[in-house]
Structure formats: C-alpha cells, structure tokens
Amino acid sequence: MLTVFRKEIAAYLGSLVAYIIIGIFLLVAGLFLWVFPDTAIPDYGYAGLDSFFNIAPYLFMFLIPAITMRSFAEERKEGTFELLATWPLTDWQIIMGKYLGSLAIVLLALLPTLIYYYTVYHLGAVTGNIDTGAVIGSYIGLLLLGAGFTAIGIFASSLTKNQIIAFAIAVFLSFFAFSGFASLSNLIALQSVDTMIASLGISQHYEAVSRGVLDTRDLVYFLSFSALFLVLTKTVLAGRKW
C-alpha cells in the first residue's frame, strides 16, 4: 500500500496538473477572502475565518474531483491497471494507496491557507483576537469533508475510463452529498422526515464540527461516509469486465 501511496504522490507532484489545481484553489480562496467585497475579511469587520470555511466546501467540490479524477480512470485507459492488479496486492491496498495519496494532495492544498489564520490573528484590533478553537474545529471539519469528497472522487474515477466523466460524476455526487439532502429536507412532501434527511447530508455535520464541537456522532458520520464510497469502489473493481 505504501508503494502505491508513494507512487501516487510522486505522480501528482511530477506533473504540472497538481500545482495548477492547488494554485487555482489558493488563488480563488484568496480572491474571495481578501479582494471580493462581499466576502472579504477586511470588509467583514470581525476577526474570523468564517467566510473561508463557508466557501471552502464549494471550492473542494471542484478541487477534489480534479485531483482524484485520474486515479483509476487513467490506469484503466492506459491499461496499467492490469499491471497493478496482477502484482501481489489486494484491491484494498490499491484503493487505500490511491485514496490516501489523493488525500495527501488535498492536505497539501490546505496547508498554505494556515497563513490566513496567521494574518487574521495579527489583523485583529487586539492582536490574537480570534476564536482559535472555532478555527481548529473548522479545519478538522474541512479535513473530514475533504476525506469524504476524496472517497467520492476515487469512486467516480473507478466507474469510467474517461477522466472528464469521472470529474463530472464526482462534482455532482459531492454537491448532492453536501447540500442536496439539506435542500431535499425542505420539500413539503418530506416534512415528516426532514431532520432525518438533513442529517444524511454533509453540510449539517460540517457545520456542527465547524462550531468547534467535536461530537463522536459527526466523526462516525464522516468516517462511515468515506468508508461507504471506498467499499463501493471495491465493489466496482471486483466486478471488472474489461
């Protein structure tokens, strides 16, 4: 598994794609946080990173599928999946190697955003006047959300040989998982079970973690969410017909 993990990271960092995707993510996040007046922190008046954590899930919806789309789709298109699958590895080792490899790149994209915390920390009217606990909670929430989206992306990539299709499926599934359930729960027809449906969606759990309250229920939700999509990936790979 470690060999697959290392190869994945080397492949991402060896190509320009990862740098461009991470660069665009940071650029867009930077624009929203510091330039665009509707969401910019300097115009907001409070020393907080709330606007970053509000837009980050939507940026992740595009960033993560762009990272994960090649993982299985490319191997299948080039035929190299046959090599991987006939080396002495289990399907799980391949999946986890690729999953953790992609997740590491997501982490790498997130790392430079810590500078926002540092900046806001020093920009506060009284230096250090920022709710550090909430920021830590939000970062944990973002990490868990990233882990879930990465699992979706890996699953989407295993479905097809075409990276663009993998990307589109992953964006849709991520969007639906994030806000689809919450929106569905607003349907009048579903009002009797609205809280149940809303709690299926990521957004409710993400917001709960972001408040700085680390509840085991949210943790279990995120872990089982990722696990579900990884198990689905395993099922797709096990039924290979190509």
Added chain:
Amino acid sequence: MSICVEELTKVYESQKAVDKVSFTAQKGRVLGFLGPNGAGKSTVMKILTCFIPQTSGKATVNGYDVNLNPIDVRRCVGYLPEHNPLYLDMYVKEFLTFAAGMHKLPDKTRHVARVIEHVSLGDEQHKKIGALSKGYRQRVGLAQALIHDPQVLILDEPTSGLDPNQLIGIRGLIRELGKDKTVILSTHIMQEAEAVCNDVVIINRGRIVANDALDNLQVTYPGKGLEEIFITLTTAGQK
C-alpha cells in the same frame, strides 16, 4: 505440474470466450498458446494471473488456486500483458524500482540492476519510458515481469510489433528463461512458436483444438509445418 487448468470457462454476457479449456504446463518447458485473434488466449492468461475471475472450472499455478490464493499466485508469476501497458511518464529505473517495491523485494537496487542487465536495457535505463521505442518498451515490460525472478512467466504476445533483430533477441531470451522456469506465451506467429516452444496448445473460438508437444504434432501431421497444421485445425469447424 506448475500450471494446471481444468475445464476453464469464461462467459462474457452472452458470448463464451473460453469454453472448457484444460491443459497443463511444466517447468523447464515453453508452452506456446496459439490461436487466431479473439480465440480466447488473453482471457485464459488474465484468469491465470488473477486479473479476472473465471465463470467455472479450476486453475492452479504452482499448486495455488487462482481464486483461493490469488496473492500467492501473483507472487510466483511474472506477467507481460497484451499491449504491454506501462507508466509512460516514469523513468525506466524508477518504474522497475516501483515494480520491485510491489513485490516487496528486500534489495531493490540489486534486482533492478539484474533485470536491466538481463534484458539489455543498460543504455536506456535513465530515460523516460514514454521516450523509448517499441522494442525497448517491450524489454521494460519483460524486465518488470522478471523483477522478482518468478518461477512462472506468462507472456501475452511478447514479440508483437518488434523488428526482426529485436525478435531474435527476445526469442533467445525466452528460450533461455524457459530452461528453468515455466513459460506460457501466446502468439499468432507460427514461426515464433516453432522457434521457441516445446509444447503447443492451439485454441480456436474458446475451445482447444490441439494440445501436444511440438514434436508429436509434427509426427501426427507428417510433412506439414505448424502453420499448415494451425490453418487446418482452426478452419476445420468453419467449413
């Protein structure tokens, strides 16, 4: 018997790609797996390397069942898939080290140096695989299959697309390897089978139409070359 296939059947949706195929391959011999395109050669090889599962029947490699002990099977098999898929953006040495890592070999550098020497890749070892010619890529594929010094080699059309000089080199290498390993190679070039193989299995439309030592086959069909025998056997059902 290092490879034992019994009544192997593979059905793709409505089409029977492999129909009750049985044969054995022995150590120290090269078995040629012959058949027209689409006869089911690659499918049998994919089942033997645990890439796809069979619909029914049984296959064992070195005593390990492909369904029950897939990891053990893969450990003792070196496989060169059809079309030789490779990571084109990796360097030759990097790729072979990666393959060695997959087999958890303790001394990767030594194994990589050994196979590079074995398939004469010395001059190209620092190049990107994508920059190599087809003949050299084929050698990289072969080097990858040999990295863990496997007892069983399964080569799917190892010489397709090579020029005559490269053909002679690769065939010589396969003969050499066949002396102390079990080798199965698929091809539809009869001269190649005659030059390299000890045993021959001819498969047509998923069924075995001949399974014998090359010498015996030539006794059974006196005066005929392998090519004529092949044509006789593979067109017999169509007439």
